[in-house]
Amino acid sequence: MRFKSIMRLEARTLAPIVSLFLLIVGTALVVPGFLKLSIVDGHIYGSLIDILHRSTPTALIALGMAVVIGTKGIDLSVGAIIAICGAVTAVLTTSTELHPLIVLGCALLAGMACGLWNGTLVAVFGIQPIVATLILMVAGRGIAQMITGGQIVTFHSDFIDAIGNGFFMGLPARVVLAAVIVAITILVLRKTALGMFLEAVGGNSEASRLVGIDSKLLIIMVYVFSGFCAALAGVIIAADIRGADANNAGLWLELDAILAVVIAGASLSGGRIYLGLTIVGALIIQTLTTAILTSGLPAQYNLIVKASIILLVLLLQSKVTQNFIKARVQSFRRASDA
Amino acid sequence: MLNERYLPVIATLLVFILLYGYGMVEYKGFRDTLVFTNLLTDNAFLIVTAVGMSFVIISGGIDLSVGSMIAFVGVLLAYLITGLGIHPVYAAIIALCTATFFGMIMGVIIAYFEIQPFIVTLAGLFLFRGLAYMINLNSVPIDHELLVTLSEIYVPLPGRGGLTFIAMAMLALLAIGVVVAKRTRFGLNVYAVGGDVQSAALMGVPVKSTLVRIYALSGLYSGAAGVIFAIYTGSAYPLAAVGVELDAIAAVVIGGTLLTGGVGFVFGAFLGALIQGIIQTLIIFDGSLNSWWTKVAIGALLLMFILMQKAIVHFTRRYSGKNPEPPEQPALEKVEST
Amino acid sequence: MTDVNQPPLLSIEHINKRFPGVRALNDVSLTFHAGEVHALLGENGAGKSTLIKVLTGIYTKDSGDMMLDGRNVHIRNSLDAQSNGIRTVYQEINLIPTMTVAENLTLLDQPRRFGMIRWRSAQSRAKEMLARVGLDIDPNSLLVSHSIAVQQMVAIARALGSKARLLILDEPTASLDSDEIARLFGLMRQLKEQGMAIIFVTHFLDQVYAISDTISVLRNGSHVGTFKTSNLSQTELVGHMLGKDLDMLQHDQRDVTEAEEKPVVLSLSQVGKTGMLKPVDLNLKQGEIVGLAGLLGSGRTELCELAYGSVRPDQGNKAWLGKLLPINTPKQAIEQGMAYCPEDRKHRGIIAELSVRENLILALQSSRGWWSRIPMAEQQAIVSEFIERLSIKTSDMEKPIGELSGGNQQKVILARWLVTNPTLLILDEPTRGIDVGAHHDILTIIRELCEEGMSLLVASSEVEEIVAFAHRVVVLRDRGKVSEIAGNQISQKSIIQAIAQ
């Protein structure tokens, strides 16, 4: 019996991991040297590290998005928050003498303020998450441009630069930073009762109310967290190019993040938060992009490949298909039993 | 007696009149009918898209693929006309059928595989843009005398203004949309599905086929918007209409349609698109404001309309005994066999 | 009124319907005549709603025949049912709240010309339909702008349509006040005169006697019997519904002794809420089990909700251990030491995606706050203790609770509250839809808890059960308290008589 339940768990968690594995193996067959890792100047170097490096912004916002979606919500505004926080970082660095740590703090606070706004609209005003966050999605980039004055603000700050491009123990610093955030999030959600409460609210808000859980505060916190993740991603993206590009930074990244969560197997109707698998989902999306880039496939095929793979994953994950497969498996078993 | 459900539309109309009045007082050129007919012509493709989107949103869904669809249809048209030498009328018919077909496929996935419209149409967003890239990467002129003739058709009005073919086509499509929504069984079924999908099913509304038809209709309308865009610019460009889906959703919401479904007017989408257009026009007339004000202003407007709708819904719910979320009929409990 | 010689409008013969693990309808045969109001009665799980769904084509029967006017008919979906003149009005008004009255009335059947709906003629048709049910409202008004009663009448008007022959009213009066019910009955009589066959499902016995000509009783999926209303006493009827033969109930055993004078834990004085429950007085003593008896819809659940505070009462006061306290939210209730297992386990009890462990630990964790998480080892200890103590059958405490059987889900929800060690435990239908073994287990637990000094408020539709454990029984009827029976006075017979009065 116990074995069976482990099997069930594995089948679900295995799907994204196997997909990632297959994707990497497939790419390695097409692109020689894809798996090669070498140590140059004490830094680990190779395509796989690149994927980690590149996927940090997506992974970070997908982390926040996973928690939001777990509570039956969605956050469309993360792309705009990235632009705002990148702008805050750049403008504060260039126009003030503030310590970079304070600049970083201001950017993170700006992101959390955006999250607070979203959370308030959702939890207090009872506006559907998709609408509530659409407002900031539309207006946010405008606000970011207002901050930068519509220009790409280039800035130099060794500290911020270290976040975006530095190395820590041979690994890209931002990967380490993101890993730490992911680890802390997993710890907080699993080692406090927060994760359980969030999943309870997402799974059955009425039952949660009856056991005395204050869902409003939780939901606000969730959006603030998503804002925080987006802010950090915004700083990393700005640090990456040493400039804040209000128009393009994080553009359509919210869609990638939602996709990562869906690939992880979470339903948009809430109830389960798979943090680890969401990161795998983000890695899948990035591997796909990197694979297309390194394989030399013309740029115009990127979207088609991406869309086809998404559709495939969605169709395979849908209840209808799963039920169909289950029925098939059962009838096969019955046939083989007989 | 004024029906309370017209309130949002009337509010939208008032905002439009106020903005227009402001323009008339502030800028000389604004008093010409030209400004108004320009609004009709310039926003024609957006209005047509928003009309299709209205049906989707009234049914409680969302369609993110419309912007890509516009680009895809444009590129397809160019290929059919200049590449294959097909007469524009036939080319347009083929393109519209293709768009409808793709919309229908998304509808089938949504209705029968029970995957959220958000994710399905997101895949559509990537897919159609990718297909457009496959056909053609450049912006290409569509050389055909018919297109030139069409774009030259012009019913002059006093005050430099004039109704272009595009504006008239848009008005015709708008009128058809209004009639379909209010005067056909399909239209009423859309409202019923959006109002309460379970009740609708119990009342005998064919929910699944209605959903398929809704997304096919949205495909058709965004396809028509693509044709209009092609006539408007006399060319095709795979990067055209990026982000139009958000403009269309905003237009629908500003026009008083609830994203929760069931409530709204196709005509409201027309007003919503005109309001966005007039904000843009005012900003251009001013000439010193930066474009990000458009985004911020539209975001603020969205917020205002959503809060207003929330208040109206709250007000009407007080008189309704129906729970906001009616519980499902309790299913038969399984009795343990052991 | 009913012409027995006339062939029945609809007859069903040997209908069977099974669901995995349950026989929902077991060889049911019934006949329905034109010009007759036929009450269909039975407690929850008796098979009424399954039968109605078979009649209206939402479920397909496994076997058996349906004859309309003596012809065999196959009803595969709701459109089939409608075209055969079978129309249904549900308790939960199944209309579109966001549409107008006229739109609701004519949906899918609008008068058209060249494919275009003619609203003028649709409106006049809507007016006619409304006139048939005696409503004079603006067909252009939004459905939600009307009271529930009017919405219900609109639903009936829609169901009647033009070709209705058999009208099924599934608990239509649940949310109506007495004037509105009188109005509805007037309409039903009028329809009866016109030769309509009406199936009337309700829990209100008064209403059954006020309007019906014939009564059929279902129990556990089987047809118990069909009676002429005039020949059946209320007490007999309740006996049939509950499966008790009153003559056999003279000497039922009671092994419960009266609780001694103990301090009052929770005291309700004139607590009620308009449209939900008439004001009620109730005192719950320490170590006492108070049973709430009454048929479905009598206000049992409502009293539990108001006592717990999951619904805020709009009148009356609550006192906890002698002190007046505002207990108006679950949080406040839990802080005082209350616990509540709701009746609707699926929608208000379990969180299906979460594991048995998480569901079980949730209330305790919630009372401790999110920061101080109960260590995993302690959780597992608590969970395995309760899995053993309540003999919860699960392969694994990490299994999603949605995959457990109803009885085991119920035990987990019960355990969820027991771990918080409450002073007062409110149980609404703790034994609903669970098998015999689990049923027995839960009754044993209830007794043990009481002996440990816990107070319990238990609502149940099973009179036998209440008699078996209650120190005091509060009988509810028509959303109000009708009597209180204590000590040796408690017997199945006395309760049934109080319900049936």
Next chain:
Amino acid sequence: MKLSKTFTSMLPALVASTAVLLSSPTFAETYGFSQIGSESGWRTSETNSIKAEAEARGIDLKFSDAQQRQENQIKAVRSFIAQGVDGILLAPVVETGWDQVLREAQRAEIPVVLIDRGVDADPSLYLTKVASDFTEEGALAASWLAAETNGVCDIVELQGTVGSSAAIDRKTGFDSVISNFPNMNIIRSQSGDFTRAGGKEVMESFLKAEGGGSNICALFAHNDDMALGAIQAIKEAQLQPAEDILVLSIDAVPDIFRAMADGEANATIELNPHLGGPAFDAIAAHERGEEVDKWIKANGPLYLPDTAEAEYQARR
């Protein structure tokens, strides 16, 4: 009473101010400028240059940012026509699709000057085009590279946004020249979307795909921003940009001069952002009734590291 009194007393002032408002456009020439957006550093310097030029000449410039969308630009041009401006500057985001709106401007007798790129329309529809030739830029870049490497070089290319005319023409120009050199090959070509982030990411993948970058002789980026992103990628791959891999790009934004001065880039071709002067001159000439050339070429020179420091100081 009081309110109406106040109102009556304000009335003359209101009328007067309205009159001023109505007549104000006659004081100065009003031009409209429809800009593509602010997607790159070069674009921003172009905007600022044209705004500054207009201010210096006392021109009332109506500025409109189209956020990379053609429909917004068409709207802007139409609004300018409705406003009755004296001239329109248009930096078209794509080449096609302008016939209709240009015809309308012509009907309204408003001269249109195309800025920094051309359109695929009858030349009679616009006054002139003040722009460099993207194809020539590409060709110039290729020629420099051919000379620098003696016609032997494996090149990686960072394209602009897929479908944009700058990307297409620069590629065409570049390809046309290197096709004459059998030993010059483009071994990798991908779009970096004209952004720094895109440039960096794509360059990283190039480096990985080409054995750590040892096979790559030169990088040709369709704009400086992508080159700047790519330079970071090269540095992070432990290679020396401008030495191990030649870095060649187009636009001449200040930051690329900084990079050249630091020895991290080899050459940039100026895409002249100071197009306001020639454009306004052309309109003025047209108003005087003079003939204006259909293409006022504003090709910039190729800059090399030797002058980079001075250029950087001059431009920042």
